[in-house]
Amino acid sequence: MAKEIAVVGAGIVGATASYYLARAGYQVTIFDEGIGQATAAAAGIICPWLSRRRNKKWYRLVSEGAAFYRQLMSDLDSDGFPTDAYKQCGTIILGNKPGYIQEVHDRAVERRKAAPMIGTIKILAGEELKGIIPPLVPMDNALFVGGGARVDGQALTQVLLQAALSFDGCIHNEHITLSKNKEAFSVNTLNGAVSFDAVILAVGAWLPQALEPLGYTVDVRGQKGQLLVLQTDSPDAKDYPVVMPQGEIDLLPFEGGRVIVGASHENDKGYDLEPDPSILTPMLGQAIALIPSLKNADLADVRVGTRAYTSDFSPFFGTVPGLEQCYTASGLGSSGLTSGPLIGYSLAQMIQSKQTSLDEADYSTNHYITQTP
CATH class of the missing domain: 3.30.9.10 (D-Amino Acid Oxidase, subunit A, domain 2)
Structure with a gap:
């Protein structure tokens, strides 16, 4: 069983994985350079059920990702950490095209059958809408979805990292590189090369640069x-x-x-x-x-x-082909705050040899990471 884990990247995926691994008793070392992180710059609307995207694998990921927030907030609260970075406050959808609001309403009603977290679905107009958001300009109609939520990505990752550190994790604000010599796989830090039982590369858009020295090309x-x-x-x-x-x-x-x-x-x-x-x-x-x-x-x-x-706008996660001890995730795009916590949790489950709620084959790294000859 892996005991010492390196997590490279402290965005929403890396921070969530670090929290759950440290919580499970693993020795977690986090490395984060602190440059360009998507999560630190993000605030997200957790309301994926209204999307027109027909990619069923993507929809399952974001739908389950939205539902996972309940477990994440419950776990943080039970460990004594604040949860106000996330709030299920509802979502108002505005439309300026005829029939748009009714179209979204009907889609939400249909999807609520499998995702009861969607909650109340109601078309609003005039004074009713004004009563919910008084400063909003008058609108003919809008849609209210009660299960919608918002999250401050920067605040949430800070809480997750604090929680990981409370379980004896540690964090280093530095740039690292990876190297492989025959069968030896190392993380190169300011203090030299260090070996870990497993490594999570949660570096988002910088995954191609991280894996290039090991002879990989990445579709990101x-x-x-x-x-x-x-x-x-x-x-x-x-x-x-x-x-x-x-x-x-x-x-x-x-x-x-x-x-x-x-x-x-x-x-x-x-x-x-x-x-x-x-x-x-x-x-x-x-x-x-x-x-x-x-x-x-x-x-x-x-x-x-x-x-x-990614080129097909789909996220992926799992082990790097040919590197069984190296896990990664990327390609989350603008829905990163919706799917990121569940992906981070899933990586932590995989390292612990536990079953994930998602079919890992649907998000395989093999489609996006290629070993160069």
């Missing part, structure tokens, strides 16, 4: 994501549902009057981490068009991160 590319953190003087904002208009932006309310606007999806600027006003300014304008009072909010922060995408 980076996608830039930017968001705005606005500080309002409305303490009631934390009780509002998240808002999903048609288009690029979403609006996520948090404690203390914070409202997060975002995030962008920039395929042509994958690893660029500089804030771009040409993207951020229109995003702010769209937010103000929906909630005019946001024009008086202060810009508290701008977050920029790099998501990982």
Whole structure:
């Protein structure tokens, strides 16, 4: 049985895996360079049931990922850690095309049969919508989904890492490389090469760079994501549902009057981490068009991160081909905060030789990681 585990990358996948492995009694060492992490820059809407995507394997992953949050929050709470980074506050879907809201409503009703977590589904209009989110501009109709939730990725990963450390895990903020000499597989740190019983590579969009020295090519590319953190003087904002208009932006309310606007999806600027006003300014304008009072909010922060995408936009996880002691996950894309905790938990289960709730063959690394001749 593996006892000493290295987790490379402290985003949502790595942090969750670290927490559950350390909780199970493994000696966990976390390495994170702290550059470009998608989770640290992300705030997510956990409401996957409304997607039009027809990829059944992807839908199962995100649907079960949304449901897994209940277990994750229960486990953190039982271990004495805060859970307010996540809140099941409901989701409001806005539409500007005729028939769109009814279409989404019907899809949600059908999917609720297999996913009761969806909860209340109701079309709202006029004063009824205004009563739920008073500052929202008048809308003819919208859809409320009671099971929708929001999560602050940065806050959640910090809690997960604190929990892992409380179970005697440790973290090193440094860049590492991997090397293989015949059968010896090593993690090269500032203090030299170190061997572990198992390694989890949870480095997201940087997986190609991490595996290239070992002779692998990886079907993963980076996608830039930017968001705005606005500080309002409305303490009631934390009780509002998240808002999903048609288009690029979403609006996520948090404690203390914070409202997060975002995030962008920039395929042509994958690893660029500089804030771009040409993207951020229109995003702010769209937010103000929906909630005019946001024009008086202060810009508290701008977050920029790099998501990982595969050529078919599907995530994967499992062992690296030819390296049984090396586990990985990548390609989560913009649904990373929905599926990431479940994937991290699944990797922890695999290391413990336990059954996962997902069919691992559906998300096999073999389709995306290739050994070069």
